[in-house]
Amino acid sequence: MTSEKAHIGQSYRRESALRHLSGRGQFVTDLALPRMLHAAFVRSPMARGKIVELGVDDAAGSPGVVRVFTAETLNGKCEPWIGTLDHFANMQSSTQNMLADGEVLWVGHPVVMIVAHSRAEAEDACELVMMDIEDDMAVVDGNAALMADSPLASSGISSNMCFQTVLETPDLESAFAQAAHVVEGNFNFGRHTAVTLEPRAIIADFDRSTGQLNVHHGTQTPYQFQDVYARHFGLSEGKVRVIAPDVGGSFGMKLHVYNEEMATVAASLTIGRPVRFVADRLESFVSDIHARDHRVSARMALDADGTIVAMDVDDMTQIGAFSTYPRTSVAEGNQVIRLMGAPYRMPDYRGRLSVVFQNKVQTSQYRAVGHPIACAVTEALVEYAAEKLELDPFEIRQRNLIADDAYPHTSATGYQFEKLSHQASLEKLRALMRYDTLRDEQATLRKQGVYRGIGIATFVEITNPGATFYGVGGARISAQDGAVVRLTPAGDVHCAISVTEQGQGTETIIAQVVADQLGVTPDKVKVVTGDTDTTPSGGATWACRGAGIGGETALRAGRKLQAQILTLAGEILQADPTHLKLANGAVVDATTGNERITLAEIGRIATYRPDTLPNGCDNSLTAAQHFAPSGYPFDFTNGVQASYVEVDIETGITRLLKHWVVEDCGRIINPLLVDEQIRGGVVQGLGPAFFEECLYDDIGQMTNATLAEYLVPMAGEMPDIEIAHIETPTLDTILGAKGVGEAGTAAAGAAAMNAVNDALRPLGARISQTPMTPLRILKALGHV
Amino acid sequence: MELEGSQNLVATPDAVWVALFDRDILEQAIPGCESLTQNSETSFSAVVKLKIGPVSARFKGDVELSDIVPGHSCTLSGKGSGGIAGFAKGAARVTLTPEGGITVLDYKADVAVGGKLAALGNRLIKSTAQKLTSEFFTNFKTALTGETEEPAA
Numbered sequence: 001m002t003s004e005k006a007h008i009g010q011s012y013r014r015e016s017a018l019r020h021l022s023g024r025g026q027f028v029t030d031l032a033l034p035r036m037l038h039a040a041f042v043r044s045p046m047a048r049g050k051i052v053e054l055g056v057d058d059a060a061g062s063p064g065v066v067r068v069f070t071a072e073t074l075n076g077k078c079e080p081w082i083g084t085l086d087h088f089a090n091m092q093s094s095t096q097n098m099l100a101d102g103e104v105l106w107v108g109h110p111v112v113m114i115v116a117h118s119r120a121e122a123e124d125a126c127e128l129v130m131m132d133i134e135d136d137m138a139v140v141d142g143n144a145a146l147m148a149d150s151p152l153a154s155s156g157i158s159s160n161m162c163f164q165t166v167l168e169t170p171d172l173e174s175a176f177a178q179a180a181h182v183v184e185g186n187f188n189f190g191r192h193t194a195v196t197l198e199p200r201a202i203i204a205d206f207d208r209s210t211g212q213l214n215v216h217h218g219t220q221t222p223y224q225f226q227d228v229y230a231r232h233f234g235l236s237e238g239k240v241r242v243i244a245p246d247v248g249g250s251f252g253m254k255l256h257v258y259n260e261e262m263a264t265v266a267a268s269l270t271i272g273r274p275v276r277f278v279a280d281r282l283e284s285f286v287s288d289i290h291a292r293d294h295r296v297s298a299r300m301a302l303d304a305d306g307t308i309v310a311m312d313v314d315d316m317t318q319i320g321a322f323s324t325y326p327r328t329s330v331a332e333g334n335q336v337i338r339l340m341g342a343p344y345r346m347p348d349y350r351g352r353l354s355v356v357f358q359n360k361v362q363t364s365q366y367r368a369v370g371h372p373i374a375c376a377v378t379e380a381l382v383e384y385a386a387e388k389l390e391l392d393p394f395e396i397r398q399r400n401l402i403a404d405d406a407y408p409h410t411s412a413t414g415y416q417f418e419k420l421s422h423q424a425s426l427e428k429l430r431a432l433m434r435y436d437t438l439r440d441e442q443a444t445l446r447k448q449g450v451y452r453g454i455g456i457a458t459f460v461e462i463t464n465p466g467a468t469f470y471g472v473g474g475a476r477i478s479a480q481d482g483a484v485v486r487l488t489p490a491g492d493v494h495c496a497i498s499v500t501e502q503g504q505g506t507e508t509i510i511a512q513v514v515a516d517q518l519g520v521t522p523d524k525v526k527v528v529t530g531d532t533d534t535t536p537s538g539g540a541t542w543a544c545r546g547a548g549i550g551g552e553t554a555l556r557a558g559r560k561l562q563a564q565i566l567t568l569a570g571e572i573l574q575a576d577p578t579h580l581k582l583a584n585g586a587v588v589d590a591t592t593g594n595e596r597i598t599l600a601e602i603g604r605i606a607t608y609r610p611d612t613l614p615n616g617c618d619n620s621l622t623a624a625q626h627f628a629p630s631g632y633p634f635d636f637t638n639g640v641q642a643s644y645v646e647v648d649i650e651t652g653i654t655r656l657l658k659h660w661v662v663e664d665c666g667r668i669i670n671p672l673l674v675d676e677q678i679r680g681g682v683v684q685g686l687g688p689a690f691f692e693e694c695l696y697d698d699i700g701q702m703t704n705a706t707l708a709e710y711l712v713p714m715a716g717e718m719p720d721i722e723i724a725h726i727e728t729p730t731l732d733t734i735l736g737a738k739g740v741g742e743a744g745t746a747a748a749g750a751a752a753m754n755a756v757n758d759a760l761r762p763l764g765a766r767i768s769q770t771p772m773t774p775l776r777i778l779k780a781l782g783h784v
Numbered sequence: 785m786e787l788e789g790s791q792n793l794v795a796t797p798d799a800v801w802v803a804l805f806d807r808d809i810l811e812q813a814i815p816g817c818e819s820l821t822q823n824s825e826t827s828f829s830a831v832v833k834l835k836i837g838p839v840s841a842r843f844k845g846d847v848e849l850s851d852i853v854p855g856h857s858c859t860l861s862g863k864g865s866g867g868i869a870g871f872a873k874g875a876a877r878v879t880l881t882p883e884g885g886i887t888v889l890d891y892k893a894d895v896a897v898g899g900k901l902a903a904l905g906n907r908l909i910k911s912t913a914q915k916l917t918s919e920f921f922t923n924f925k926t927a928l929t930g931e932t933e934e935p936a937a
Contacts, residue, residue: 045870045899107899126868127841282903699896705903 007512007522008735011672014505015527016246027246028201028218033274036203037066039264040122040277042112042129043286044104047138047359047700048151051102051111055130059114062128064121067271069113069263071101077266079232081257083323085473088330091163091355093323094156098263104133105154105321106359107701108286110259115267115275138359138700142295142318145356153321153357162323163330163355167337167413175310175348179301183384188769189373190693191293191318194366195712198248199279200288202261204268214241215265220250220500221540226532227476228257228326229265244530247502251367251684253288254502255542257325260287285705290694291366293318294336294373300381301348306389308400310348311341311412313377317355320362326475329363330355335370335462338413341378342460343422343638344400349412359700365542367684368745371461376750379457380768383754387761393456393754394435397426401458415460418631420638421726422458425662429456429640432724433660438644446762451649452657453761455754456642459747463544463739464635466628480628481549482536483557485514487565487621489607491585491600493518493525495557498538499550500530504741505673506546510554512669513735517558518565519582520599536624544739547669548635549627552733557625564623569597571617572605631732639663639743641682643751644719647759649781652774654690654756656719659748664726666738671725674740679721681744687713689749693771785906787876787913788892791921795928797880797887801855803928804878813923815916818842826850832864836912837904841869856880870899889921 019025056068075097083093100111112129116122139145139153145160153160176182203216213235219225222242230237247254260277268275279287294317301310315336319329330353337351386396401422402409409417429435435454442452470477483497495514501507511525518525528534538553539545562582569587570577573596581590586598605612606619613619629635644658661678668674691711695704704710729736749770757766760780767780778784793800803809807828811820818831826849833842845864852858861875874895881888897909 042868043899045868045901047898107902129867131867132865282900286903697896697902699898701896701898701902703902704905706905709905709907 007515008667008669010512010670012508012512012522012670014673015508015511016501020246025246027198027248028203028216029198029278031203031216031245033203033205036274036276037115037117037271038119038122038276039113039115039267040119040126041110041260041283042114042126042131043283044100044107044109044111044133046104046133046135047107047140048136049104049133050136051100051104051131052134053130053132054112056112058128058130059125062121062125064117065114065125066117067115067267068125069099069115069267071097071099074099074113074263074266075101077233077269078262079234081232081325083325083328085328085470085475087473088163088328088334091323091328091330092157093162094154096322096325098259098266103155106361108283108361110263113263113267115271140358140360140696140698140700142316142356142358145358146354153359157357160357161354162319162357164353165334166350166352168350169348169412172310172312172348172350176301176312179309180304181302181385181388182299183381183388184299185380185384185768187296187298187377187380189292189294189296189376190688190770191290191363192688192692193285193288193290193694194249194251194253196249196251196253199281199284200254200258200261201278202264203274203276204265205274206268206272208272211239212241213239213265213269214243216243216245217261218247219244219254220247220502220542221255222500222530222532223498223537223540224255224326224477232262233265233269241531241533244500250502252365252369252542256289256327256364258287281707282705285694285710286361286702289324289364289366290361291363292373292688293363294333296373296377298377298381300385302385302389306385306391306396306399308341308344308346311346311378311381312350313337313340314352315354315373318358318360318363319355320360321357322362324362324364326477327365327470331365332363332370336373338415339370339374339460339462340413342374342411342413342415343402343458345402346400346412351413360696361702367681368461368742371459371742371746372685372688372749375457375459375747376753379750379754383455383757394426394430397456397458398423401426415636416632417460417636418730418732419728420460420636421664421728422638422640424726425638425640425664426458428724428726429642429660429662432662432722433642450646451759451762452644452646453755453757453759454642454644455751455756455758456640457747457750457754458640459638459743459750461544461637461743461746462634463637464548464629465543466630466633468633469543478537478539480626481538481545481553482624482626483553484536484622484624485554485557485561486623487561487599487603489603491598491603493520494528495525495554496528496535497550497554498535498540499546500541502541504546504677505670506541506550509547509551509669509673513551513554514558517555517562520585524585536626538626544741546739546741547737548733548739549629551669551737552735553625553627555735556627557623560623560625561621564620565599565602568606568617568619569602571614572602573597629732635666635730635732635738637663637665637738637740637743639747641747641751643748643755645752645755645759647756647777649763652777652781654772654777656686656717656752659719659721659751661721661744662724662726663740663743664728665740665743666727667729667736668725668727669737675723677740678723678744681742682721682748683713683718685745685748686718686752688770689752690771785895785897785910785913786893787895787917789917791889793887793889793925793928794885795887797855797882800880800887800889800928803924805849809924809927812927813920815919815923826852836901837908839869839900839904841866843872866901868900870897870901872897872901
């Protein structure tokens with residue numbers, strides 16, 4: 001029996017927001033442990049080179065220094081790691097360890113670790129390290145890296161090709177041969193990075209007397225790191241506790257294994273004292289994973305009436321010197337080639353992927369992995385086709401979108417869609433943005449020399465992955481989650497769950513879901529996350545799993561406890577439990593709704609007077625439940641975005657006037673938080689579309705590794721973002737939520753690029769590179 | 785990063801030429817120079833302390849003079865390591881041309897920086913390089929003409 005859905009579907013503010021605004025946040029950086037030491041790293045100033053000499057004696061004698069580590073003295077403590085997975089056939093990557101051993105492979109590669117009484121003393125000692133590195137030719141460009149005469153990006157690989165794959169339907173060639181129209185383009189997507197408000201932070205605290213390692217770690221995946229630390233440092237899992245307190249944004253960046261975190265753990269294990277490392281902004285830029293960096297050439301075949309018949313895509317992505325561990329750096333490219341053309345009926349497809357090593361910071365999974373690339377390429381080609389066939393952008397999409405009544409559907413790339421709502425979303429967008437009025441306004445202004453553009457982009461987003469994502473490749477990354485829900489002696493509810501909170505409101509929606517199962521208000525549900533000692537094990541928060549998998553886990557745990565409470569209430573009341581239900585903090589009569597006994601009274605009796613219960617009656621008021629997605633291998637959400645821009649054709653500067661999103665994330669648990677997820681996601685999509693790029697020179701030096709030079713989107717530049725929803729719950733779960741964290745990022749850049757090109761169209765110019773900086777727009781216009 | 789410029793020096797090309805190879809004059813002219821050792825006719829080792837944006841570092845490096853056309857032109861190439869601040873390396877072609885009573889010194893340099901220095905961004909590095917170059921020539925002029933109204937920088 002479903003209980004009343006009073007709280008699922010309602011807007012509640014984020015539980016932690018008030019605490020953060022009151023200055024009561026508890027981030028890793030806020031934590032000070034007794035006898036804590038601080039770490040700083042000496043990093044390679046060169047992209048590729050041999051370490052000829054390393055002199056650390058002066059540093060070791062510097063005031064406040066407790067220990068200086070090099071590869072020779074630290075790396076032996078850690079089992080090396082390799083960022084490959086079995087389901088990516090024939091992929092390769094060199095073995096990695098904490099400190100550079102013999103060779104340095106990117107600017108920022110940690111070479112020496114200094115542990116001192118303060119970070120300032122550690123940094124001072126860094127300056128005394130004598131490091132002589134002999135410069136080698138760095139691999140900087142991905143295309144050059146694949147030439148026969150290119151040097152290798154590291155010594156442990158046989159070529160600079162990390163991974164290659166091809167997907168192809170049998171009729172691809174004939175589809176192109178018979179096509180009435182073919183449109184094509186070459187696209188360049190710049191490298192960017194997460195720039196979280198709180199940088200990476202860790203305190204490792206090893207207690208020699210008990211053999212217990214506690215790690216306070218600003219991560220989104222504490223259980224994954226518990227496993228990593230246990231295995232790589234030879235500890236039993238039970239002796240490793242990972243605690244992720246408040247985390248100031250993660251976006252995928254904080255689930256990868258980094259040299260510095262591993263070194264911090266190794267240092268604590270060696271010294272037997274707490275050791276802290278917090279990245280400063282300069283070192284974040286040269287050690288946090290970067291994202292994207294794709295070059296795509298693509299063509300699309302259409303028949304005479306504008307029906308898309310095939311796409312042919314070649315993606316070359318540049319990932320740095322290593323594939324990251326444990327999720328690899330090929331997952332993004334793999335998703336790029338599989339998401340191409342996803343919203344459309346398109347029967348034939350070929351996607352080629354080359355993942356290439358180079359001597360730069362590693363790239364890996366970041367919010368909306370692969371989606372912005374696949375979406376921008378597909379939607380740009382659709383736009384080119386519309387232009388060629390003189391079709392309105394809405395019209396060409398209406399002709400090609402998978403019909404809302406045509407599900408289940410399998411895409412040309414093999415994805416199985418349970419049920420999406422492209423047509424309804426497109427129709428809703430048209431009304432939401434007042435498309436026809438906007439086109440009139442655009443035409444009027446154009447006569448006055450004002451160049452405005454309208455761009456739209458439909459998208460499909462992968463969420464809630466099962467074990468096929470990483471588990472089948474041998475990664476110890478959980479696709480399931482767990483929750484323990486209990487009724488306290490006073491009748492409150494406590495829920496410990498494995499999904500985690502980084503500011504998106506996971507804890508708030510979990511409280512709403514549990515509250516509905518137990519007939520209480522969300523403020524009665526205390527949710528605990530992010531501690532491997534106090535919550536059950538699970539995959540935690542990535543790939544939009546929080547609502548879909550975490551929410552379902554909480555729901556099932558809540559229902560299990562509901563059944564236990566009703567059974568116990570039945571014993572106490574001498575009533576049939578099927579005639580009872582939970583509402584308003586009490587057990588009530590299922591038919592009349594009249595209160596029979598409060599939850600507080602049940603808690604009291606079960607806890608303090610179990611002697612009054614009938615013989616053999618189970619007084620347990622705790623329920624544990626794990627949930628792994630079954631059925632479809634992933635969920636998919638869908639939606640469509642639109643962007644309205646004005647391009648100043650004299651300066652190349654684009655003003656973002658307005659942005660619209662129609663999104664279908666299945667069941668909406670909290671409309672406020674869903675919309676904020678979408679808005680944040682849109683901004684993170686517009687950032688790299690116009691501003692954000694990690695720039696490198698031709699010797700592999702990153703040349704804008706400060707916030708003075710690397711531009712992040714600011715509120716002042718961002719447009720108003722208007723949002724509407726279609727709700728198509730998944731039938732794979734009771735809850736029906738599909739997830740929403742990455743939808744905004746998936747298509748914002750694609751819509752913006754189409755909008756800029758719509759503005760430039762009367763001038764015969766076109767841009768296909770991000771970020772769309774003023775200079776690049778002026779180049780497209782032929783002004784420079 | 786390319787830097788080029790021109791300086792008018794009130795001296796004969798020969799006097800300028802000699803000064804360019806004079807350890808004592810160079811030591812006075814190089815901004816932040818803590819020590820300068822002449823290893824041979826054409827090579828020097830230097831320790832220079834500089835502050836560039838938020839990064840301050842002591843650079844140890846070698847400078848080599850080559851392609852020498854006496855009294856007229858030469859190439860200075862060098863490499864300096866600033867520890868955790870990064871490194872700088874490059875070469876500059878210096879040409880002296882007599883013009884009336886003065887000597888025009890033209891220089892054209894190609895400089896690469898790495899590590900934290902590069903990360904700070906081209907704008908800051910280039911403006912700092914220009915500032916250091918101009919300080920160098922101000923000091924050089926002072927040392928060359930023996931004027932001492934400006935104490936050594």
